Amino acid sequence: MATAPRPPLFLRPASYRRRRRRDAARLLPFVGGFLFLLPILWAPQNTFERDTAPDGIFLFGVWAFLIVLAFVISRSLAVPSEDDDPDSGNDPDDDS
Amino acid sequence: MPLNILVIASLAYVICLFLVAWVAERRADRGRLGWLRSPLVYTLSLSIYCTAWTFYGAVGYAARSGLEFLTIYLGPTLVFIGWWWLLRKLVRIGRRQRVTSIADLISSRFGKSNLLGIIVTVMAVVAATPYIALQLQSVTLSVSAFAVPGEDGSAPPGTEATAIWVAGGLALFTILFGTRNLDAKEQHHGIVTAIAVEAVVKLVALVAVGIFVVWGLAGGPADIVARIHASEIADWNLQPGRWAGLIFVSAAAVICLPRMFQVMVVECADERHLFTAAWAFPLYLFAMSLFIIPIAVIGLERMPTGANPDMFVLTLPLAEGQGALAMLAFLGGFSSATSMVIVESIALATMVSNHIVMPIWLRLRPAKAVSGDVRRIVLLSRRLSIGAVLALGYAYYRMSGGSAALAAIGLIAFAGVVQFLPAIVFGIFWRGATRVGAALGLVVGFAVWAYTLFLPSFGPDAVIPAMVFVEGPFGIDWLRPRALFGVDGMDPLIHSLFWSVTLNTGVFLLGSIVTFPGPVERMQGAAFVRVFDIAASGPRGWEKGFAETEDLLVMAQRILGDDDALAFFEAEAKGQGKAGYLPDPSPQFIARLERRLAGSVGAATAHAMISQLAGRATVTVEDLMAVASESAQIMEYSARLESQQAELARTAGQLREANEKLTQLSVQKDAFLSQISHELRTPMTSIRAFSEILTEPDMPPDMVAHYGRIIHDEAKRLTRLLDDLLDLSVLENGTVQLNLGLSNLSQMIDRALQAASHTKPERSFIIHRDLPMENIFLRTDADRLVQVFINLISNARKYCDSDHPELRVVVRHRAGRVTVDFIDNGSGIPKGKQALIFEKFARLTDQTRAGGAGLGLAICREIMANLGGTISYLPGQGGAAFRVALPLRLERKAA
Numbered sequence: 001m002a003t004a005p006r007p008p009l010f011l012r013p014a015s016y017r018r019r020r021r022r023d024a025a026r027l028l029p030f031v032g033g034f035l036f037l038l039p040i041l042w043a044p045q046n047t048f049e050r051d052t053a054p055d056g057i058f059l060f061g062v063w064a065f066l067i068v069l070a071f072v073i074s075r076s077l078a079v080p081s082e083d084d085d086p087d088s089g090n091d092p093d094d095d096s
Numbered sequence: 097m098p099l100n101i102l103v104i105a106s107l108a109y110v111i112c113l114f115l116v117a118w119v120a121e122r123r124a125d126r127g128r129l130g131w132l133r134s135p136l137v138y139t140l141s142l143s144i145y146c147t148a149w150t151f152y153g154a155v156g157y158a159a160r161s162g163l164e165f166l167t168i169y170l171g172p173t174l175v176f177i178g179w180w181w182l183l184r185k186l187v188r189i190g191r192r193q194r195v196t197s198i199a200d201l202i203s204s205r206f207g208k209s210n211l212l213g214i215i216v217t218v219m220a221v222v223a224a225t226p227y228i229a230l231q232l233q234s235v236t237l238s239v240s241a242f243a244v245p246g247e248d249g250s251a252p253p254g255t256e257a258t259a260i261w262v263a264g265g266l267a268l269f270t271i272l273f274g275t276r277n278l279d280a281k282e283q284h285h286g287i288v289t290a291i292a293v294e295a296v297v298k299l300v301a302l303v304a305v306g307i308f309v310v311w312g313l314a315g316g317p318a319d320i321v322a323r324i325h326a327s328e329i330a331d332w333n334l335q336p337g338r339w340a341g342l343i344f345v346s347a348a349a350v351i352c353l354p355r356m357f358q359v360m361v362v363e364c365a366d367e368r369h370l371f372t373a374a375w376a377f378p379l380y381l382f383a384m385s386l387f388i389i390p391i392a393v394i395g396l397e398r399m400p401t402g403a404n405p406d407m408f409v410l411t412l413p414l415a416e417g418q419g420a421l422a423m424l425a426f427l428g429g430f431s432s433a434t435s436m437v438i439v440e441s442i443a444l445a446t447m448v449s450n451h452i453v454m455p456i457w458l459r460l461r462p463a464k465a466v467s468g469d470v471r472r473i474v475l476l477s478r479r480l481s482i483g484a485v486l487a488l489g490y491a492y493y494r495m496s497g498g499s500a501a502l503a504a505i506g507l508i509a510f511a512g513v514v515q516f517l518p519a520i521v522f523g524i525f526w527r528g529a530t531r532v533g534a535a536l537g538l539v540v541g542f543a544v545w546a547y548t549l550f551l552p553s554f555g556p557d558a559v560i561p562a563m564v565f566v567e568g569p570f571g572i573d574w575l576r577p578r579a580l581f582g583v584d585g586m587d588p589l590i591h592s593l594f595w596s597v598t599l600n601t602g603v604f605l606l607g608s609i610v611t612f613p614g615p616v617e618r619m620q621g622a623a624f625v626r627v628f629d630i631a632a633s634g635p636r637g638w639e640k641g642f643a644e645t646e647d648l649l650v651m652a653q654r655i656l657g658d659d660d661a662l663a664f665f666e667a668e669a670k671g672q673g674k675a676g677y678l679p680d681p682s683p684q685f686i687a688r689l690e691r692r693l694a695g696s697v698g699a700a701t702a703h704a705m706i707s708q709l710a711g712r713a714t715v716t717v718e719d720l721m722a723v724a725s726e727s728a729q730i731m732e733y734s735a736r737l738e739s740q741q742a743e744l745a746r747t748a749g750q751l752r753e754a755n756e757k758l759t760q761l762s763v764q765k766d767a768f769l770s771q772i773s774h775e776l777r778t779p780m781t782s783i784r785a786f787s788e789i790l791t792e793p794d795m796p797p798d799m800v801a802h803y804g805r806i807i808h809d810e811a812k813r814l815t816r817l818l819d820d821l822l823d824l825s826v827l828e829n830g831t832v833q834l835n836l837g838l839s840n841l842s843q844m845i846d847r848a849l850q851a852a853s854h855t856k857p858e859r860s861f862i863i864h865r866d867l868p869m870e871n872i873f874l875r876t877d878a879d880r881l882v883q884v885f886i887n888l889i890s891n892a893r894k895y896c897d898s899d900h901p902e903l904r905v906v907v908r909h910r911a912g913r914v915t916v917d918f919i920d921n922g923s924g925i926p927k928g929k930q931a932l933i934f935e936k937f938a939r940l941t942d943q944t945r946a947g948g949a950g951l952g953l954a955i956c957r958e959i960m961a962n963l964g965g966t967i968s969y970l971p972g973q974g975g976a977a978f979r980v981a982l983p984l985r986l987e988r989k990a991a
Contacts, residue, residue, distance in 0.1 A: 022180065029178025036170050036343060040336040052162050052332045053324040056389055059166055063173065063382050070177040070375035078371040 018077075025073050028066065035062045102242055102426065109427055110265065113434075116293050117273045117286035124285035132285050133365040135372035140292035141359045142377050143299070145172060145350060146384055147227070147436040148234035149506040151298055151429045154385070156406035158392040162332020167339060168506075169385050171346030173378040179370050182351065183360070185524055187370060189627050190361035194695035198357040198516060199447040204699035205523040205624050206531035207617030213451030213700050215535060216516065219542050220354045220447060221485065222550070223512030224440055228489025229496065230505045231433035232259045234406075238429050241407045242414070242422070263490045266437045267483050274442040275478045287438060288363050294431035299383060301428025305409055306387020308421055309394045313412075320390050327393045341590045345510050352516040354443035355436060362443075437486070445481035450698030453477040458704055470655050474697060496554065508553050511593050515541035518601045522608070527621045531614075533607030541600025548577045549592035645678045646927065648689060649972040651705065655696050659908070662970070664692060673746040674753065676930065677971055757931070764935060771950075775817055779810035820951045824936065827958035834962065836986060839878040841914070842870035845905060848885030855890040864904040872909060875985040876963055884956045884967065888918045888978050891952065895976065896922035912984050917970060919977040930969045 011019070039055055120132055131137065150168070157165035175182065186201075195201045199220065203213035236258040273286045314320050324330060350356050364370075395408035403411060410429065413422040457473060496505075518537050522529040547560075556562035560577060568576040578588055580595050613621065645665075652661040662677055668688070669679040679685050686706060693702035786803045789795075826832050849863065874881075892903050898921045906917040925933060936954040953967075960967045965982030 025180040026178070029174045029181070032174050032177055033343075036174070037340060039334055040339060052330050052389070053321045055332070055334075056163055056324075057321075059163065059170075060382070060386065063170070063378070066173065066177055067375050067378050067382060070378065074179075074371045074374045078368065 021073060021076050025077060028069060028073065031069075032062070032066045035066075099242075102239065102423075105423060105427065106430060109430065110269070110434075113290045113293065114269070117290040120289035121273070121286035132289060135366075135369040135376070137289065137292045138359075138364065138366075138369040139373045139376040139380065140295040141288045141363065142356070142373060143295035143380055144291055144355055144359060144435050144439050145353075146295075146298065146381070146432060147506075148231050148429055148433040149227075150384060151302060151432040152234050152238070152406050152409055153506065154388045155392045155395065155408045156404070158388050159329065159396055159405035159408070162329045163389070164332070164334070164338065164342065165388060166385060167342035168346045169381040171343045171348070172350040173381060174343070175347045175350050176374050176377050179374045182521070182524075183370055183374075184367070185627060186351070186520075187361055187364050187367050189524060189624055190364065191367065192627055193623070193699065194691050196362060196450060196695065196698050197443055197447045198352065198354050198520075199451050200694075200698045200700075201357070201361075202516065202519050202523065202534065203451065204694070205620055206519075206529070206534050207614055207620055208700045208703040209531050209535075209617075210451060210455050210700040210704070212519075212531065212535055212538070213447075213698065214455075215538050215542075216519075217444075217447040217451045219512065219515060219538065221444055221488070222542075222546075223509050224354065224444055224485070225488045225492045226496070226505050226550075226553070227509040228437055228440060228486065229493035230509075231437050232262055232489060232493045233505075234429060235259070235262050235433050237404075237407060238410055238426055241404075241410050242426060259490060259493055262433075263486045266434060266441070267486045269434075270438045270441050270482050271479045274438065274445070274482065275475050284363065284442065287442065288359065291359070291435045291439060294435040295380070297431045298428040299380065301424045301431075302384055302387065302409065304421060305413060305425050306391060308413065308416075308418065309387065309390050313394050313398070313416065314390070320393070323397065324389065324393050328396055329389075329393065335587065337590050338587055341593055342507075345507070345514055345593060348514040348517045349510040351520065352513040353510075354447065354513070355440040358439055358443040358446075437489075441482045441485045444485045445478045446698075448481040448484075449474055449477040450701055453481070454697055454701045455704065458701065470697070471657065474655075504553075507589055508549055511549055511589065511596070512542075512545055514593070515545060515596060515600055517597070518604045522604065523621075524624050524627075526608075527618075527625045528608055529604070529621065530608045530611045531617055532611040533604045533609075536607040537600045537604025540603045541596045544580075544596040544599055545592060548580060548595060549589065552577050552588070645681050646972050648681065648686070648706075649677065652689065652693065653972065655693055655705075664689070671746075673750040676968065678927070760932065761935065768936065772817075776814065779814045783807050783810050820955065824951060824955055824958060827955065827962060830962065832962055834877045834986075835879060836875060836877055838873050838875050841872050841874055841907065841916070842867060844874075844878055844882050845870060845885060845916075848882050848889055851882070851886045852889035852893060855893045859893055859901060861893065861896075862900070862902040864902065866905070866907060869907045869909070870905075872907075872914065872984070874914060874982070876982060877986075880959045880963060881982070884959050884980060885916075885918075887952045887956050888980070892918060892920040892922075892976065896920040898922050898975075909984070913965075913981060914984055915979055915981045917973075917977060917979045919970070919973050919975055921975040924971075924974075924976045925969060927971070930971065933969065934967070 036059070039058070123130070124132060154165050154168075157168075189195065190201065193201075193204055195204060199213045199216035202216050203209050206212050239258050270287075273290070274284055310317065310320055314323055391408055391412065392405065395403075395405060395412050399408065399411060399415065410422060410425050413419075413425060454474065454477070457477075515538060518541075519529075519534045523534065551559045552565070556565055565576060565578060568574065574580070574582045578591065579586075580591065583591065583595075586594070649661060649665055652664065655661075656664065665677045665679060668685050669676055672679050672682070672685070674680070690702050690706050693705065696702075697705070786807050790800060790803055790807075845865070889903065892901075896903075900921075902921045904917070904919040906919065908915045908917075934953050934957045936951060956967050960980065960982065963982050964986050965980065967978060967980050970977040970979045
């Protein structure tokens with residue numbers, strides 16, 4: 001059986017950017033999870049402060065921020081780049 | 097507000113939904129999908145996540161526990177903004193494997209195991225029952241909140257009556273639009289569109305109430321913040337365990353709920369819709385949640401103490417005298433409840449019919465899998481399942497008394513479906529997950545959930561005796577349902593969730609590690625985990641040569657319907673380089689057929705049905721090696737070689753077929769030459785003999801007349817034969833003059849039937865026709881077409897060997913083409929001869945029975961080619977069957 005050509009070690013800038021955008025898409029839920037769990041740290045149950053309003057504003061703010069990020073990332077991923085074929089199928093580091 | 101206005105508004109709303117669903121179905125039937133398949137409709141249909149529990153219950157939840165209600169929407173937000181991880185893969189697998197439900201996904205992943213299908217189906221039905229009850233409860237609550245005894249003295253209806261009417265109406269709507277199609281991949285466009293409309297209604301309603309509260313009752317956002325500070329829920333208690341646990345539960349539920357799986361994966365028309373849904377669905381949830389706290393705060397402030405906070409969305413506008421707004425809110429809540437129940441019952445009914453009813457039915461009467469009408473059985477079982485699911489929900493509603501807070505019931509259902517999560521997540525990311533592990537994990541998780549959360553939800557002494565809660569079963573202290581293994585003092589929900597998911601995952605992993613998967617299981621595991629790498633053909637497992645293609649065709653027709661099955665087989669035959677409807681039963685073809693059938697009846701059932709005809713599935717060494725090979729390059733290289741080889745094999749097949757045909761033709765030609773000289777000589781001999789006799793003198797005049805008539809008849813036979821030959825050569829050269837005009841197909845068939853009745857007039861035929869379908873006008877050469885019909889009908893009269901001969905004439909009209917099938921109930925034409933009958937001088941029986949020169953069908957074929965159509969033999973129709981296909985409007989060829 002003939003040996004297939006080895007994948008290139010470094011990528012062209014366009015492909016490189018696309019992979020980083022995918023990385024951003026993978027990272028986003030972890031950022032969101034971290035921010036949503038933050039209120040546990042300041043533990044609202046032990047205080048006597050009136051914290052429903054500020055906490056609510058914080059959570060809705062994080063939520064809106066995540067939606068905007070998701071919008072930007074999915075937009076940039078949805079645009080098919082012109083050199084999609086050469087290195088989309090057999091990415092060594094892109095298997096999911 | 098009087099009750100009858102409420103009823104009229106609800107009815108009008110339901111009729112609108114009917115119209116929307118009906119129009120969408122009509123458009124889909126005509127292939128004009130357009131906006132029906134837009135990402136917007138997909139996103140809106142996902143909003144069935146927001147049921148009546150969101151619409152009414154969220155405000156109540158906020159009034160009781162402050163911001164904790166947000167967890168239910170933050171979890172799904174995380175799943176959707178992280179779509180690149182999980183949803184993308186789920187949707188791809190769902191489309192590649194033609195998954196019909198979540199039970200089908202799990203059963204198909206673990207070697208098409210029907211046992212897993214049954215387990216998941218039972219779990220899903222049990223977990224969904226309280227949820228459906230919750231929807232019925234919310235509608236009845238909202239009706240009774242609305243319908244204070246009217247001025248006209250009409251009493252408000254009993255809650256049972258409302259619940260029964262709602263359940264019955266929903267069952268009817270779901271059956272009408274949810275069980276029209278059998279192939280789940282054909283998708284329920286009507287339902288999805290109606291759901292999308294309902295999504296808009298509930299969002300508009302909730303936002304309208306919110307705007308009224310913020311700017312109508314309070315003085316804008318700043319004032320709202322001040323009022324929150326002054327309200328009872330100004331200081332909320334975040335319990336870290338519940339906060340994290342509920343975010344996890346809701347994130348898992350959005351993947352595992354049968355109805356979410358239905359709209360997210362099964363009804364997904366295009367993978368790219370996820371690009372939009374990834375941000376648009378979180379945005380929808382954001383908009384639904386934004387006004388919950390303000391409504392709760394203002395409700396607590398203005399409504400009398402003791403008012404049910406679950407109904408604030410409705411009672412607040414009512415108390416402020418905003419009748420129209422309250423009506424909108426009522427319709428919003430109604431939408432939330434109905435859309436959830438409709439999709440949930442479709443999803444559950446598909447699971448019940450595919451994984452419980454069909455396997456039992458196949459076990460009871462295996463022979464019927466091939467000959468019986470499977471479509472009817474499947475649809476009937478789905479309709480009955482929809483009714484049964486709704487009846488269960490109603491029963492739970494009656495039993496539980498409809499008193500518990502909405503949020504509590506919803507969370508119990510969520511915790512139940514979360515038990516699917518380990519099987520799904522490990523199933524699609526880990527090839528080592530096995531069937532035994534999955535079954536053990538599901539059963540253990542489900543049992544723990546039922547024991548610690550579901551059964552206790554009926555209250556002490558209802559199912560579990562009160563003593564067990566205190567002392568544990570049989571006095572075993574560490575088995576108390578609320579304190580398993582002595583872990584006391586935990587929140588009951590988190591306690592149950594923690595133990596069920598932990599034990600579920602632990603048993604699943606342990607079971608997977610110690611057991612060994614079967615071959616089909618390993619193939620499916622690889623196909624799921626590596627769905628982005630493995631080529632579309634995927635693994636296959638059928639040994640060649642066991643199945644007879646015609647039997648497969650007969651079975652496929654029972655499930656997919658005649659047209660679809662024939663079209664599928666024809667396309668497959670064309671892919672193999674063969675003409676006609678019967679491809680070779682190659683393993684690839686059988687695997688594709690199985691996947692196609694799986695779209696209708698689920699993977700496990702399709703697998704079982706095919707194995708009845710094709711024998712056991714086997715996995716060859718090459719298959720396993722192809723899967724085991726980790727190098728994508730090598731796989732791609734060999735795939736390319738394979739495709740070249742397939743191409744070569746196809747060409748070789750075509751050549752072989754052509755060669756065979758040529759050899760047969762040459763033999764036929766020789767046979768014909770001797771045949772035709774014989775045919776020409778026989779009349780010539782008798783003409784010569786009798787004319788010689790006539791030359792003798794003293795012939796009595798009656799003898800002269802007799803011999804003259806014989807000479808005349810023989811000359812006529814000769815002429816007819818020569819006419820046929822001439823006709824054929826004219827048609828073959830394409831020099832024939834066509835006499836185009838508009839004529840009615842029905843009249844043409846009438847003419848043909850009448851003309852053909854002279855053939856064997858002593859046989860009486862029963863003719864089945866479909867006159868309304870036949871009533872179309874064709875632009876074609878009517879005389880030529882009638883000639884073809886006469887030939888086919890006369891053939892049927894001559895050769896049909898049934899004692900009670902019948903002839904069916906079936907007309908179909910699709911996309912500018914008309915097909916006319918002539919099907920008799922004789923023994924048909926043996927498979928080996930089917931390719932020959934359209935050749936010149938081909939005769940299947942001996943000449944005396946045929947009484948012709950064997951030119952009839954050859955002439956028919958040439959006529960049809962001249963009319964821009966085809967004539968072909970249809971196998972597998974229970975008799976000889978011919979299909980004439982021609983264009984509705986034949987344009988005159990440019991000279």
